Amino acid sequence: MNLPKKVRITEVGPRDGLQNEPINLPTAEKINLIKNLVQAGVKEIEATSFVHPKWTPNLADAEEVLEAVKDLPATLFALVPNARGYERAIKSGVHGVTFVLSATDSHSRKNLNRTTQDSITELKDLVARAKSDGFKIRASLSTVFGCPFEGNPGLDRILQVVDQLVNNGFERIGLCDTIGIAGPAQVYDWVTKIRKEFTGIDFELHFHDTYGRGLANVIAGLHAGIVAFDSSVGGLGGCPYAPGATGNISSEDLVDMLHNMGIETGIQIDGLIRASDALSREFQKPMDSQIWKVRKSGSAVK
Template structure:
């Protein structure tokens, strides 16, 4: 690090907590609805202003989130914006009826992953999403895109920067201002992240890019730092490092929210998160899942709660 690097890091970062959706969807055991609600309430108290609370996917495919309507009915009026993942028009309609504050539209950078996940190609997804964006604008809810397998795909390998750039161009064309780029299998490395994001920031100056890293190879926080250096100020993370993708063999958990918050605070980057209250959320989650959390900060801190 040079002083130039340090002086040009962002002063503040937004963290979108995705644990209640991305973290819980892949757990072996179904978490009781009441516990999900309690966890989300604790996360709001910790300071998160945006939380991806659930998913309106067909319960047959993601049974762990079959209680989406009930969860939203108990949290929608809390002081945070609750996003829900929606894969199609039916999911969008369910989400709107449940009073979500925002919707996350999902697609994949590669056709193979897209067909396994959504049963349609990347560009077929963009076409359907384009229609749903008009609905979201009419309904007055926030919306963002979440693009899987951007930095590498378990079936096709690296999709390549040119394809990713073309997909983003299409998403901008249909109306997106917030676009999340996901390292679904944790294969990205800091040089790739820095080069790709620097270029994309220069090309799409009006877009809020959000980065979503998994820690499969232990490079999650290194990739966050590369994103920060490229000017990215929005990151997804999951409490306890929970997560994975049912349609990406070998994908492990997301970067841990506890580790991300601690890291950012240590290098004097502000978040809206209270670390003490966050660790109370971690304690609650650990009790609910009955296993150690995949978070270094939790491992260090858990003796305090013994």
């Protein structure tokens, strides 16, 4: 197989993983989670969100969390949906911002109360400002492979949105399977065509595991030339505005599979397991990670 030697993983558990949990993780435990992830070797973490606390109450302590972890040896991103969120971000000590938008108007209205085009228009000025302010930036484009309200948006729609993001100055763009509907054939076909159309752009893939195809989609992405993926410790995650969406692909499972394939990540499985152990105790439930379940079963398989 034609595979890369190394892959970049952005850990999104502290943001995407926690935002929709029925139990709010205490601030001190959020801080410990990020510290545990850094200790495991994670170099990029989406640490929190600057969405209005009314919509994501689980992340209302964003400033307090960032104040406690901003000096750790990792790049900390925060999700930012609009200008108001950006104003909070610049005061927080965060290192980078993930600007979020949806590929479909229906999801965009549910999630951000505006159309896709409205988001693109607002983000144009914010991207220029963020670069001037010295932030690392990336775009996170939701519902790329399927929308809970509109179904398949079509590749042409995605190409049009990506084209506008590139013209607005984004050089790093996440293609997100928000509801976990994608399959390997679609991922390989679409990503290959998108990368051919936009050479020089650092595309990332963000998969949810609703239908159990998350890791298969990672392999399809690798074959299509992708070397950067989002994942969530313990397989936590879900979007409050994407009915039926389950958690993200598990960081433990992703790292284990990549290491098994001879691909470096710089992340230690044992450290991720310890982070998931702490989450399991706090949430009083097992983690949605195959590797975690194997380890907790007492199996000799390592």
